[in-house]
Amino acid sequence: MMDWTDRHCRYFMRLLSPSVFLYTEMVTAAAIHHGDAQRFLQFDVSEHPIALQLGGSDPQWMASATQKATDHGFDEININVGCPSDKVQSGQFGACLMAHPEIVAECYQAMLGQTDKPVTVKTRIGIDDRDSYEFLVAFVEPLIDAGCRKFVVHARIAILDGLSPKENRIVPPLNYDRVYRLKDDFPELEIVINGGISKIEQIDTMLQRVDGVMVGRQAYQQPYFLAEVEQHFNADRVLPDRRDIVENMLPYIDLNVASGVPLNRITRHMLGLFAGQPGARAWRRYISEHAHLGDAGSEVLVKALNAMPIAA
Ligand SMILES: Cc1cc2nc3c(=O)[nH]c(=O)nc-3n(C[C@H](O)[C@H](O)[C@H](O)COP(=O)(O)O)c2cc1C
Numbered sequence: 001m002m003d004w005t006d007r008h009c010r011y012f013m014r015l016l017s018p019s020v021f022l023y024t025e026m027v028t029a030a031a032i033h034h035g036d037a038q039r040f041l042q043f044d045v046s047e048h049p050i051a052l053q054l055g056g057s058d059p060q061w062m063a064s065a066t067q068k069a070t071d072h073g074f075d076e077i078n079i080n081v082g083c084p085s086d087k088v089q090s091g092q093f094g095a096c097l098m099a100h101p102e103i104v105a106e107c108y109q110a111m112l113g114q115t116d117k118p119v120t121v122k123t124r125i126g127i128d129d130r131d132s133y134e135f136l137v138a139f140v141e142p143l144i145d146a147g148c149r150k151f152v153v154h155a156r157i158a159i160l161d162g163l164s165p166k167e168n169r170i171v172p173p174l175n176y177d178r179v180y181r182l183k184d185d186f187p188e189l190e191i192v193i194n195g196g197i198s199k200i201e202q203i204d205t206m207l208q209r210v211d212g213v214m215v216g217r218q219a220y221q222q223p224y225f226l227a228e229v230e231q232h233f234n235a236d237r238v239l240p241d242r243r244d245i246v247e248n249m250l251p252y253i254d255l256n257v258a259s260g261v262p263l264n265r266i267t268r269h270m271l272g273l274f275a276g277q278p279g280a281r282a283w284r285r286y287i288s289e290h291a292h293l294g295d296a297g298s299e300v301l302v303k304a305l306n307a308m309p310i311a312a
Contacts, residue, residue: 001025002083004220008256009269010047015248016223016240017230022050023214026080028093029056029065041072044252051076053122055083057093057103059110067114076150077115079104081123081139084158084168095158098127098139105142112147120150122194125178126157133178140182140189150190152214153179169195169217180209198225200232222275242273246301253298263300264291270301279308 002025010022027040032054043050052074056062066077081104083094097104104121111119121143126135140151156172163171174196183191192212197203203213218225224242231239253266267287274280286304290296 001216001220005269006265007043007047008261008266009220010050011044011252012245012249012266012269013219013223013226014044014046015245017226019230019234020226021076021212022047023078024050024052026053026055026083026094027065029054029058029061032065032068033061037068041069041074043072043074045073048073049075051078051120053078053080055080055093057097057100057107059107062107063110063114066111066119070115070117074117076118076120077111078120078122078152079107079111081121082154082158083165084124084160084163085165095124095127096160098123098135098158099130101139101142104139105146108143108146108148118150119148120152121148122152122154124154124156124158125175128157128160131157133181136178136182137185140186144186144189149188150192151182152192152194152212153182155179155193155195176206183210198222200229203229203232220269221272223269223272224275242277243305245273246270246305250298250301253301257297262292263296263298267291267301274308282307282309 005025010024013020013022032040041052052069054062054065054069054077056065062079069077080094081097085094092103108119108121123139126132143151155174155176155178158168159172176193176195179191179193183189190212191210192214193206193210194214194216197206197213197215198218206213215225215229227240227245231237249266249270253263256266257263268291271284271287274283283304286307287300290300290303
């Protein structure tokens with residue numbers, strides 16, 4: 001999730017759930033082409049299985065980014081056809097590409113030629129007034145012909161003009177039935193449903209109709225949810241103690257701080273770890289007040305734990 005997640009966040013999430021499939025935030029093919037590819041493609045080996053999500057519409061750039069991602073060891077390359085932001089539309093990628101499946105299919109084929117890993121697509125269920133099952137199928141079919149077998153579907157349309165990206169994740173209503181219908185009509189596809197999923201019971205219900213679920217905001221804001229999901233699907237796994245998760249982050253933090261990463265760039269992802277628990281506010285407050293200070297290191301987290309009631 002752009003501006004929210006990064007490799008530090010994923011490292012933390014992996015400690016909470018050893019087996020969820022992690023996705024990077026969208027990285028543009030142009031950034032990998034022109035910029036510091038290493039910065040965008042770096043990840044810790046513990047993050048596997050991990051997909052790189054690419055934004056773009058230039059087949060050559062998408063192909064070359066795919067090749068670099070494959071060399072770096074990503075397990076899947078995902079094309080973003082869901083982001084509604086203006087910046088993204090002016091670059092002709094993201095959700096506006098739903099109107100141009102032929103461009104996405106061309107990118108898809110170019111990417112497939114550069115990797116032995118699955119190339120997948122994340123999309124919305126429609127855009128603007130093209131809010132119909134038929135439009136979704138017309139988008140998906142050329143990609144199926146190009147070889148795509150896995151779609152992650154955010155179960156709302158994107159309004160390209162007039163709504164902010166944030167509103168576009170709230171205002172258009174969720175329509176899970178359209179995603180279920182896609183799976184019913186194309187049973188050979190792997191369909192992953194996304195949007196508004198925050199409860200394990202919801203996941204159980206959805207998995208009766210589709211192959212997977214993707215969780216965004218709930219996983220970021222209440223990261224312990226990932227540990228609960230992990231335990232739900234792996235009954236022999238004991239729910240981890242939140243304090244142990246913090247302890248397990250310390251060596252990683254020490255290493256990164258020593259190499260110049262500001263502490264708060266890592267701890268910002270951990271603020272929600274104790275959400276709903278006694279002391280959650282003290283935890284957040286201590287970190288918010290101390291993690292940005294110049295010489296702050298992992299001791300801030302130890303002190304933040306000490307600032308909380310023992311029962312937490
Ligand atoms: C801050 C933020 C950034 C996001 N960035 C991306 C992104 O880079 N790529 C993407 O496919 N979706 C992105 N999304 C959308 C989420 O992946 C997801 O589709 C959406 O939030 C609905 O799922 P949820 O209700 O589980 O959060 C972002 C969402 C948020 C809140």
